[in-house]
Every structure is written in C-alpha cells, then in structure tokens.
Amino acid sequence: MVGELQTVNFHGDDLAAVDKDGVVHVGVRSVCDALGLTLQGQLTKLKKEEWATVTMIVTDDARGSFREQAMIPLDEVPMWLATIRPMKVAEVVRPKLTKYRREVVKVLDRYFRQGERFGPQYDKGDEMSVLLAGMLDARMKTLALARQQAEDRAKLNALADAVDEVRDTAQRALDHAENATGRCSILGYANKLKIKLKPRADQGLGQIAANRCRKLGIEPVKIHSEAWGIVGVYPLEILEGLRDEFVDRAEPPKLRAIAAS
Incomplete structure (x- = not known):
C-alpha cells in the first residue's frame, strides 16, 4: 500500500497521516514522538489489542521520498489514546495528552474531509521552488552588496586623488x-x-x-x-x-x- 504522506500541525506537533482508499491513517511514530512514548512499546501493545489495526504503509512525501511506517486508522486513535495512562507520561506532557484525546481526531478529520489546513501546505516541487527562490534572492543581495562596495571604493579612490591633488x-x-x-x-x-x-x-x-x-x-x-x-x-x-x-x-x-x- 502506498499513500501520499501529509504533515498536519497539531499544537506545534507534526503528525504524519495519509488518506488511503478513503480511510485516514495516522503514523504511530509521530504520535509517540509528540507524547514522549516509545514506539516499540506502543506497537507491541497495539498488536495485542483486538480492536487495533496496525498497517505498514509505504508513504510518499512532498520530497518524493518513500518510507514504510506503521499506521492505524483515525477512528482507532481515541481507543489507543485511552489506553495511555497519564502517569506513564511526563508531567509536562499530560496536558498535551488531554488535548490529543479531545481534539486530534476532529482536527485530522477536518483536515482530510473539509480541506482545512493548519500551517503552510505545498504541492510536490513547491519546496524546491521556495529553496531556489531563496538561493536566488541571497545571490542577488550578495551581488548588490558587492556592487555597492565597488562604488564605495571608487568614491574613496576619487576622494583620495582629490586630496592628493590639493x-x-x-x-x-x-x-x-x-x-x-x-x-x-x-x-x-x-x-x-x-x-x-x-x-x-x-x-x-x-x-x-x-x-x-x-x-x-x-x-x-x-x-x-x-x-x-x-x-x-x-x-x-x-x-x-x-x-x-x-x-x-x-x-x-x-x-x-x-x-x-
């Protein structure tokens, strides 16, 4: 299975998700990284749950890179989050866990179903265009600076010649x-x-x-x-x-x- 990877910003975290055959899947690693959980420990737990469907999906990101990663359907995310005990995560992360439980499914569903975007989104190739534009802008600024320096040197030389003549x-x-x-x-x-x-x-x-x-x-x-x-x-x-x-x-x-x- 190959899906086009989307990166969804949720309260400062970048969550990996794909819409595969009309079913939204969420990257297990991205949620684990956001909540400070171990990937292997959560995968082991999910594979033991009858309600959980862990699928290895090859994703294609905006840079054209392919990577296989473990994902679960969006509608199973609330069940997964409910199994995570607050005492098992760092104290500073507990408020975030609550936000995930309350909002993450709604946010991802709006993203895919209603086209709401959180943060800048680019089509494939746009990032390269932005990069090239930035490089061109930097090059133009360098040339402008060099031109100004050359003009300043010419003025100083002319002034020095005038002083010498006087x-x-x-x-x-x-x-x-x-x-x-x-x-x-x-x-x-x-x-x-x-x-x-x-x-x-x-x-x-x-x-x-x-x-x-x-x-x-x-x-x-x-x-x-x-x-x-x-x-x-x-x-x-x-x-x-x-x-x-x-x-x-x-x-x-x-x-x-x-x-x-």
Whole structure:
C-alpha cells in the first residue's frame, strides 16, 4: 500500500497521516514522538489489542521520498489514546495528552474531509521552488552588496586623488613661499631628506627649530598653507643643524616601504 504522506500541525506537533482508499491513517511514530512514548512499546501493545489495526504503509512525501511506517486508522486513535495512562507520561506532557484525546481526531478529520489546513501546505516541487527562490534572492543581495562596495571604493579612490591633488598644489605653493623667504618648513626639509617623519614628530622638531632661532636672535616666520594652515618656516642652516634629529624621528625604511605600498 502506498499513500501520499501529509504533515498536519497539531499544537506545534507534526503528525504524519495519509488518506488511503478513503480511510485516514495516522503514523504511530509521530504520535509517540509528540507524547514522549516509545514506539516499540506502543506497537507491541497495539498488536495485542483486538480492536487495533496496525498497517505498514509505504508513504510518499512532498520530497518524493518513500518510507514504510506503521499506521492505524483515525477512528482507532481515541481507543489507543485511552489506553495511555497519564502517569506513564511526563508531567509536562499530560496536558498535551488531554488535548490529543479531545481534539486530534476532529482536527485530522477536518483536515482530510473539509480541506482545512493548519500551517503552510505545498504541492510536490513547491519546496524546491521556495529553496531556489531563496538561493536566488541571497545571490542577488550578495551581488548588490558587492556592487555597492565597488562604488564605495571608487568614491574613496576619487576622494583620495582629490586630496592628493590639493596637497600637491598646496605643497608647490609652500615651496614657492619657502624659496621666496629663503627658509623651509619642517615637512619640506623632511622631503628634501627623502624621509617620512613619525606622527607628530614635526611638532617637536618645530619647537626645537624655533628655540634655536630665538637663541640666535632670528625671528621665527610663519606662512599660510592651504593644506596645513599656519606653518612655521626656518632658515636652512638651522634645519641643517637638526639633520640628526630628523633622522632619529623618521619612520624606519621598512615601515616607509610598507606605507608606500
């Protein structure tokens, strides 16, 4: 006997049932699992009862899988449930046993006779369609995210190029001003030495250069830069005297190479 398996939701439990030749059969295992009963123990008891008709039915589920399972007619379920003593099930399951005794036959009968459905039902192949639709949706979201990330990278690169252009322009203007005054800024002198200073090292070197200028009676000069604001410029002979200080406060060559890459 082959029957098309239906899964009926009853108070959160999935009950297996088939309509075979107009007779609704219920899967013994699904009821046992719901009530915390042992399948083999219940089958042994049912096979001893004259009123019970346990039938092995090959079921065909929505995925096209075939499985043989023990089932009993729906109208015998109340008799079966009546033989289950509440003291034999866990205390938390006893209210559920009462619900099964009162409602399960009515619910299954309405499901098969009146077409009432409890929870989503799918025709064969629908589950695969849902799965494929979910996979396609996930793929589209991944592509959209990748596209957005690419656009963001392009915007950041364009912004970085614009910042570099502004800095280059400002540096050229600063170089011109330095040449006009015969002086050089801390960063300008570091560029001449082809070194990259550590973070905030330019501030310390600027203070040292300004102090040496004052000791020699040289007035510090400040000029305006579009990129860096007010910048101090110092005589080249002062900065030449600080060459070792510049080298000590420069990033190691390896770090400069990593930063450049």
